[in-house]
């Protein structure tokens with residue numbers, strides 16, 4: 001059996017002022033190491049909240065989160081930040097790059113912040129794999145959206161994380177550039193053995209995953225193994241009609 005890299009156990013989360021509405025309402029889900037899982041669901045169903053709780057960016061009100069076997073739900077800052085920086089990579093829709101730093105320094109930044117000596121030869125290899133060799137000295141502002149997302153992916157991979165969390169990574173990209181980024185996420189899984197957990201609205205993006213979990217009203221309501229665009233779209237229609 002494949003080991004689990006992230007285990008979410010009976011997690012509940014509400015936001016202040018939400019009048020008792022739970023963004024997550026007793027969610028339990030495990031994510032297998034070295035696999036690609038997409039998280040889908042209607043707007044407001046809790047996808048980003050799940051991703052943030054699973055990644056240690058946000059704290060559940062109750063329940064537990066285990067990251068690579070370590071319980072992170074009880075950890076306080078700055079310990080939580082250390083675990084995150086050492087074991088997790090992030091890719092966001094808005095890239096979240098530092099414009100004042102070169103591409104190379106952006107890629108190495110999480111390791112520097114984690115107090116780890118950057119593995120430069122691995123970082124160079126990652127830059128090559130994402131198609132950015134030779135762009136090390138550029139500033140993010142000089143790059144296209146697709147190239148910026150490649151930098152974000154290189155930054156995520158440079159620390160050899162067990163898992164990459166991706167929140168709408170293709171949301172700001174055109175179709176073919178988005179496909180290139182999805183292919184790279186797929187390669188991170190198949191080539192490097194990294195797990196990817198990706199929130200998306202797009203059935204075509206979800207179809208790159210090995211598995212799709214569907215949220216509605218803060219609960220997991222369905223899941224699909226070996227998804228196709230058609231199966232994902234049909235399941236999304238069913239979930240949205242609930």
Ligand SMILES: Nc1ncnc2c1ncn2[C@@H]1O[C@H](COP(=O)(O)OP(=O)(O)OP(=O)(O)O)[C@@H](O)[C@H]1O
Pocket residue numbers: 015016018022023041042043044045046047048049050
């Ligand atoms: N910071 C916040 N403060 C208050 N309520 C929030 C906050 N973040 C999310 N919520 C609420 O929690 C619920 C779940 O939100 P979440 O962003 O996790 O859903 P989502 O499925 O990612 O939505 P979308 O697809 O629109 O991004 C929604 O009702 C949302 O309004």
